[in-house]
Amino acid sequence: MDTDSIPNENIQSNERFDVYLVGNKHNRIFAVDRNRCKGCKICTSICPYNAIFMGKVKSHRGFIYPIENGKCTACKQCVYICPDFALSIHDAADITEEAK
Amino acid sequence: MVTIKFDLLGHNNEVDLTSRMLPHIWCSGCSLGTNVQSFIRGAISAGLNLDREVVMVSGIGCTGRASGYIEADGFHTTHGRAIAFATGVKLGNPNLEVVVFSGDGDLFAIGGNHFIHAARRKEDLTVICTNNSTYGLTGGQASPTTFENTYTPTTIEKNDKPFDLVNLALGAGAAFVARYTSAHYKILPRIIKEALQTKGMAFIDLISGCPAIYGKKNGYPTGEIMVQNFLESSVDIVPDDEGTYLLPENTAVHFDQGKGYTKIPVGIFRRGEKK
Numbered sequence: 001m002d003t004d005s006i007p008n009e010n011i012q013s014n015e016r017f018d019v020y021l022v023g024n025k026h027n028r029i030f031a032v033d034r035n036r037c038k039g040c041k042i043c044t045s046i047c048p049y050n051a052i053f054m055g056k057v058k059s060h061r062g063f064i065y066p067i068e069n070g071k072c073t074a075c076k077q078c079v080y081i082c083p084d085f086a087l088s089i090h091d092a093a094d095i096t097e098e099a100k
Numbered sequence: 101m102v103t104i105k106f107d108l109l110g111h112n113n114e115v116d117l118t119s120r121m122l123p124h125i126w127c128s129g130c131s132l133g134t135n136v137q138s139f140i141r142g143a144i145s146a147g148l149n150l151d152r153e154v155v156m157v158s159g160i161g162c163t164g165r166a167s168g169y170i171e172a173d174g175f176h177t178t179h180g181r182a183i184a185f186a187t188g189v190k191l192g193n194p195n196l197e198v199v200v201f202s203g204d205g206d207l208f209a210i211g212g213n214h215f216i217h218a219a220r221r222k223e224d225l226t227v228i229c230t231n232n233s234t235y236g237l238t239g240g241q242a243s244p245t246t247f248e249n250t251y252t253p254t255t256i257e258k259n260d261k262p263f264d265l266v267n268l269a270l271g272a273g274a275a276f277v278a279r280y281t282s283a284h285y286k287i288l289p290r291i292i293k294e295a296l297q298t299k300g301m302a303f304i305d306l307i308s309g310c311p312a313i314y315g316k317k318n319g320y321p322t323g324e325i326m327v328q329n330f331l332e333s334s335v336d337i338v339p340d341d342e343g344t345y346l347l348p349e350n351t352a353v354h355f356d357q358g359k360g361y362t363k364i365p366v367g368i369f370r371r372g373e374k375k
Contacts, residue, residue: 010103033110042324045327082133098105
């Protein structure tokens with residue numbers, strides 16, 4: 001992970017997904033599927049808030065993948081245009097549980 | 101601090117995608133994934149259950165894989181016979197929504213006759229043509245929609261004049277004819293919904309790109325540049341009573357080697373009766 005270039009502290013990863021808590025109230029989830037992303041950069045060019053940029057580190061498949069920088073408003077434009085089905089936006093309530 | 105349940109993550113349309121076959125085989129920057137996603141969103145907005153009510157038929161080529169990636173019943177037919185096969189499916193069970201999702205090389209080169217006669221007979225199909233102006237799967241040979249003055253490995257100096265698919269469909273008698281590009285992902289689900297609900301043959305000329313093979317030599321080397329090129333060169337048609345927007349000079353797509361697309365007239369050229 002290219003952790004130096006990520007100002008966002010709300011990130012969690014496993015071997016397949018990078019998950020960011022986004023939106024005003026941090027009640028949405030922006031997930032990048034590193035298993036599917038092919039690094040075409042279409043998401044960075046379409047994003048209306050410049051909230052995504054491409055990292056320098058390659059995934060295990062040899063492609064660079066997008067990183068969220070804290071400006072995302074969960075508008076779903078990148079989800080709709082992503083040709084690799086790699087990006088997704090979810091409600092945080094569906095995917096998370098509060099740690100006790 | 102919240103804990104993410106990674107098991108529940110997936111694409112927003114994951115139920116309608118064949119997850120076990122992903123990641124797909126298409127190149128980086130290819131528009132086909134966007135087209136598949138727009139189709140799924142369109143079919144859902146039309147109130148269809150993809151698994152039960154939709155049959156996807158596709159021919160040979162990169163686009164042929166689409167029938168496998170969508171979680172609907174489907175068939176990957178022999179070269180050019182997608183419409184012939186789909187006609188049989190529709191006659192066998194008229195309750196099904198039959199969709200032909202194929203490429204320009206498959207539908208208009210070897211399958212050209214099937215297309216014009218299905219349009220003439222008003223078969224109740226929805227034909228979505230991913231028109232990327234090349235035979236991408238086999239290495240970028242010239243297809244029936246390859247533009248003049250562009251580079252392909254199989255033509256010298258100059259290609260022949262390409263088919264104008266919108267005018268071909270209008271002339272053959274399709275009930276619904278539209279043209280959009282894959283970058284129009286916002287409006288496409290609405291257009292696909294309208295096409296699915298049209299009685300008779302609905303045809304969508306979906307201008308797409310092949311940045312890895314055709315675009316690299318002809319002006320849009322990456323997916324990023326391709327999407328900007330589509331959005332900049334698209335011109336909305338203005339329907340009028342006299343029908344000047346249907347004249348061949350107003351429906352043709354223009355392309356320059358080195359610049360990419362220079363003019364793409366987009367919009368709905370003919371609306372048919374609803375079911």
